[in-house]
Amino acid sequence: MRYKGAVEFRNVVKKFGQFTAIPDLSLSIEPGELVTLLGPSGCGKTTTLRMLAGLEGPTGGQILIGGQEVTRLPADRRDVSMVFQSYALFPHMTVAQNVAYGLESGGMKPAEARERAAEGLVLVGLEGLGARLPAELSGGQQQRVAVARALVLEPQVLLLDEPLSNLDARLRRRVRTEIRELQQRLGFTAVYVTHDQEEALAVSDRIVVMKNGVVAQVGSPRELYEAPASEFIADFIGEANVVGGEVLSVEGGIARVDLGGAILALPARGLREGPARLAMRSNAARVRTAGAGVPGRVASSAYLGDHVEYEIDGPLGRVFVVDDESDTPLPVGTEVVLDLRPRGLALIPEGV
Amino acid sequence: MNKDNRRLDLILAAGFFALLVLPWYRVRRGFFGLDWLSDLPGSETLWPGLFQALAGRWQLWPVLALVALAVALRLTRAPGPRRGRALVGIGLAGLCWLAVEGLSIGLRGWNWGVLETVFGPVVGQQAFGAGAVLLGAIFALISAFGAAERGALKGDAFVLGAITLLVLLVGVFVFYPLLSMFTGAFQDFDGSFTTEGVRGSIFDPKIWSLGCLTGGNCGVAWRTFFLALCTATGTTLMGLIFALVATRTGFRFKRALRLLTVLPIITPPFVVGLALTMLLGRSGTLTQWIEAATGWELGRWLYGLTGIWIAQMLSFTPISFLVLIGVVEGISPSMEEASQTLRSDRWRTFRKVSLPLMAPGLANAFLIGFIESMADFGNPLVLGGSGGVLSTEIFFAVVGAQNDPTRAAVLASVLLVFTLSAFLAQRFWLAGRNFATVTGKGDGGRHASLPRRVAWPVITMAVGWGLFTVTVYAMILFGGFVKVWGLDHSLTLDHYARAFGVSFAEGWQWTGVAWDSFWTTMKIALIAAPLTAAVGLLTAWLIVRQRFPGRSVFEFALMMSFAIPGTVIGISYIMAFNLPPLQMTGTAAILIACFVFRNMPVGVRGGVAAMAQLDGSLDEASLTLGAGSGRTMRRVILPLMRPAILAALVYSFVRAITSISAVIFLVSAKYNMATAYIVGLVENGEYGIAIAYSSVLILVMITVIGGFQLLVGERRIGRREVQAEAATRESLA
Numbered sequence A: 001m002r003y004k005g006a007v008e009f010r011n012v013v014k015k016f017g018q019f020t021a022i023p024d025l026s027l028s029i030e031p032g033e034l035v036t037l038l039g040p041s042g043c044g045k046t047t048t049l050r051m052l053a054g055l056e057g058p059t060g061g062q063i064l065i066g067g068q069e070v071t072r073l074p075a076d077r078r079d080v081s082m083v084f085q086s087y088a089l090f091p092h093m094t095v096a097q098n099v100a101y102g103l104e105s106g107g108m109k110p111a112e113a114r115e116r117a118a119e120g121l122v123l124v125g126l127e128g129l130g131a132r133l134p135a136e137l138s139g140g141q142q143q144r145v146a147v148a149r150a151l152v153l154e155p156q157v158l159l160l161d162e163p164l165s166n167l168d169a170r171l172r173r174r175v176r177t178e179i180r181e182l183q184q185r186l187g188f189t190a191v192y193v194t195h196d197q198e199e200a201l202a203v204s205d206r207i208v209v210m211k212n213g214v215v216a217q218v219g220s221p222r223e224l225y226e227a228p229a230s231e232f233i234a235d236f237i238g239e240a241n242v243v244g245g246e247v248l249s250v251e252g253g254i255a256r257v258d259l260g261g262a263i264l265a266l267p268a269r270g271l272r273e274g275p276a277r278l279a280m281r282s283n284a285a286r287v288r289t290a291g292a293g294v295p296g297r298v299a300s301s302a303y304l305g306d307h308v309e310y311e312i313d314g315p316l317g318r319v320f321v322v323d324d325e326s327d328t329p330l331p332v333g334t335e336v337v338l339d340l341r342p343r344g345l346a347l348i349p350e351g352v
Numbered sequence B: 001m002n003k004d005n006r007r008l009d010l011i012l013a014a015g016f017f018a019l020l021v022l023p024w025y026r027v028r029r030g031f032f033g034l035d036w037l038s039d040l041p042g043s044e045t046l047w048p049g050l051f052q053a054l055a056g057r058w059q060l061w062p063v064l065a066l067v068a069l070a071v072a073l074r075l076t077r078a079p080g081p082r083r084g085r086a087l088v089g090i091g092l093a094g095l096c097w098l099a100v101e102g103l104s105i106g107l108r109g110w111n112w113g114v115l116e117t118v119f120g121p122v123v124g125q126q127a128f129g130a131g132a133v134l135l136g137a138i139f140a141l142i143s144a145f146g147a148a149e150r151g152a153l154k155g156d157a158f159v160l161g162a163i164t165l166l167v168l169l170v171g172v173f174v175f176y177p178l179l180s181m182f183t184g185a186f187q188d189f190d191g192s193f194t195t196e197g198v199r200g201s202i203f204d205p206k207i208w209s210l211g212c213l214t215g216g217n218c219g220v221a222w223r224t225f226f227l228a229l230c231t232a233t234g235t236t237l238m239g240l241i242f243a244l245v246a247t248r249t250g251f252r253f254k255r256a257l258r259l260l261t262v263l264p265i266i267t268p269p270f271v272v273g274l275a276l277t278m279l280l281g282r283s284g285t286l287t288q289w290i291e292a293a294t295g296w297e298l299g300r301w302l303y304g305l306t307g308i309w310i311a312q313m314l315s316f317t318p319i320s321f322l323v324l325i326g327v328v329e330g331i332s333p334s335m336e337e338a339s340q341t342l343r344s345d346r347w348r349t350f351r352k353v354s355l356p357l358m359a360p361g362l363a364n365a366f367l368i369g370f371i372e373s374m375a376d377f378g379n380p381l382v383l384g385g386s387g388g389v390l391s392t393e394i395f396f397a398v399v400g401a402q403n404d405p406t407r408a409a410v411l412a413s414v415l416l417v418f419t420l421s422a423f424l425a426q427r428f429w430l431a432g433r434n435f436a437t438v439t440g441k442g443d444g445g446r447h448a449s450l451p452r453r454v455a456w457p458v459i460t461m462a463v464g465w466g467l468f469t470v471t472v473y474a475m476i477l478f479g480g481f482v483k484v485w486g487l488d489h490s491l492t493l494d495h496y497a498r499a500f501g502v503s504f505a506e507g508w509q510w511t512g513v514a515w516d517s518f519w520t521t522m523k524i525a526l527i528a529a530p531l532t533a534a535v536g537l538l539t540a541w542l543i544v545r546q547r548f549p550g551r552s553v554f555e556f557a558l559m560m561s562f563a564i565p566g567t568v569i570g571i572s573y574i575m576a577f578n579l580p581p582l583q584m585t586g587t588a589a590i591l592i593a594c595f596v597f598r599n600m601p602v603g604v605r606g607g608v609a610a611m612a613q614l615d616g617s618l619d620e621a622s623l624t625l626g627a628g629s630g631r632t633m634r635r636v637i638l639p640l641m642r643p644a645i646l647a648a649l650v651y652s653f654v655r656a657i658t659s660i661s662a663v664i665f666l667v668s669a670k671y672n673m674a675t676a677y678i679v680g681l682v683e684n685g686e687y688g689i690a691i692a693y694s695s696v697l698i699l700v701m702i703t704v705i706g707g708f709q710l711l712v713g714e715r716r717i718g719r720r721e722v723q724a725e726a727a728t729r730e731s732l733a
């Protein structure tokens, strides 16, 4: 059972008629991992998930679940289950019947299925609500029923397609923590689709960022944030400023970079001497009125209580900077210097 | 508050016109001919209301007094809540008085003996004419404007006026006739109250006998009920089959299937029965083949419930198909996909998820089929033979040798109870059970296709039934070109020549026998269509956009008039409009009124569906920009609703051409309609011409609908539109 819960896509292609949604996807997911598919709307996340569920057949390539090929296996014979964006709870069945449905489909005796369904409801904190109809539950409760319904089947892989998108913002934060806790407690593999980078950063072991059907980068939340492989990633994860600089020299994997006159030492990430692009997080610079640093002028400022947001014009172009020092917000037009810190800066490798 | 005075001045002026110029009573030879003008001074019956009152008709004095009071209020009081309240009172009092005196005093004095003994004799009076009718409308408007001055509905006079007039019209043309029918059942020939006829009819074994359970004959009520159950079951099943084939299989000719749904709209209701006769009747084509091949004697099996059932199955399956397409497509695909990811194969998914979700829709289709079958008149008329159903029995009770209005009224009430119960069941029992599974935020996804073991039988049945339908329709087109059906199958154009011949001998002449009724039909349909659309859409606008007390009751009453079978409308119109105060039988007006108020719900539904898609903030934006309700309607709503308006126009036009059940009671020698004329031909055994005429009608309607489609353009059919369309078509039936 070494492979139980492992997922592998091998050169999977998906076309809808003339339109190629997924040109060539290879990806492997380790057992017990929570992997997020992240990307802008229309980039093929749902399609990927549906192929894994067996709801959509790939045009080419192979899909493996638990080490076994399932490419042509219909949905009902795959050892995965799915939480739908709209939850897709059966409106004509009670909550308990909904949760027991999959168990009975698998041939379990009704009495046993009922018992297991009740346990499933306890798992998600809905004990005692089994007799209600889905329409009699709140949005958050419905969402948990959908999770319970999928989990009681003890699938190798749990698929979640934007499971929080129908919840309000406050509930979202709570439910995503619950899902993550449940996943870590029970140790199942989960594939989680979302377009919200903050959500992805919060719950994932690894994030797969997609763009136009192609994997743009795979990595842990931290890797993606601190070492984006491309401008797209840098912008999509954490909305970094992308600025131009120049690598002066490289020595032992460390590059000396000239950024608007300031000289910094950063991991080279395979770059040679010459012009380069850098991801600059909004917290990479402190705004000072005097001292050393990159000169600039305040183009706009917004006071937000515990911090101030500035847009600064200067040799780097217009950059977005957050300053924690909010006691004396600087007015527009003030001449300032940006005191850069290596922590929020990363060279972007070329060619991606 | 100048506006308040201005509109009051306008209607008061119209009131003077009604009292001083227009003839108060009905003009026998027709008001619009205007030849009555030459007889005016001499003939007292043509005098306007004021002169009638001066000549001693005291029943008009209160009317004059009320108008004078309104004028006095206008001159002495400023607009405001107090004047408003008084005006409301005046308007209502005027309407009530007109109703009371009109209903009490008939052609030969008092209508009821009681009144005679109390008040002494009175001179009889004619039915209301132009003057009285106009003044009635003016009283309604006076009370509406009064209400506006009091500040009701934010003082919106346009909306109040529209509501008042609509309520008045619906009252007069829908509820008053029904009421007349019920009271008519309880009246002797001399008008006095009696329960004898009703008791006799209600307990008539011919209506209620359950003899068939023990081997005898059942009463007509049970027969009709049983037939309706069979038709509803059958059409629901076939409709579901077609809907599944059209949406859930890889069947190649889905578009052709969808064409089926147009058929009931373009087919006059008895035509299917007619075609069946030609195919399966005693000398029908198929019958002859079978008899020649097997030597059996098939006889007249088609004439009776079996034949009617087959005809109704053919006629109403497309309606159920259309309703159920919406139902089947309305199930969110993610329901079925969820079931699949929960270890269920397609068959289990279909049984456990798809079917239960469709159940309310199926029940709805069943009830619609039930009402259709109950109300169907054309097919039973052609195929009923000796054993009719309620609708045909009603007809024969008044037109035949029986001439027993009481019996007709009782039968009509029985029919009405059946259909209204079905309607109420549909409204209240089904209302809470609809699983609207199409949510705003979808997962995309696709509908699961049918499992094999369902798909094949289903496709086979759909194709078989489709071919049968095509054969039947081929009969209709072909039958008009054959000399004598069943005997002499040589081709001929005789029938067409006799029906639609023209001669050039002395100029252009329409010599064909069909032209007369054809042109009448076209004319009346053309007049009725815009009126229907206008009334329907105005009502839709009021229902969707205005919040007035009694709105839901108003809507409910309107929709309920759907469930009133045409036969019942026909008989009730005869009973209501044959005598003063409103005498309209034999005129074109009664036909037009019948079409307008019978087809109005179609316009209402279409309009409601269309308007529900227009954002309400559009109206509000217009209102805040200073436009009144009327201007908003004209400049904002109407332009946006053009497709809905066109649809309502076309549908009401087509419906006016195809309908028969109510029309057959209301036609006259002068105003004969195509369908009634064709039925007459069938009764005389002139099948050739009847079929030829029917084909022409079908062609006309195909042309009209086709032209309409071109005009509006091919719409992409999304889920919502299908449902709106289904609602519209469903209401056509």
Ligand SMILES: Nc1ncnc2c1ncn2[C@@H]1O[C@H](COP(=O)(O)OP(=O)(O)O)[C@@H](O)[C@H]1O
Pocket (backbone or CB within 6 Å): A016, A019, A021, A039, A040, A041, A042, A043, A044, A045, A046, A047, A048, B444
């Ligand atoms: N059934 C379908 N037919 C045609 N195109 C589709 C279908 N499903 C998805 N697509 C297209 O494939 C692309 C990826 O869609 P999807 O996977 O739903 O994106 P998302 O990342 O937003 O979930 C989109 O461009 C979409 O239009």
Ligand SMILES: [Mg+2]
Pocket (backbone or CB within 6 Å): A045, A046
């Ligand atoms: Mg998606």
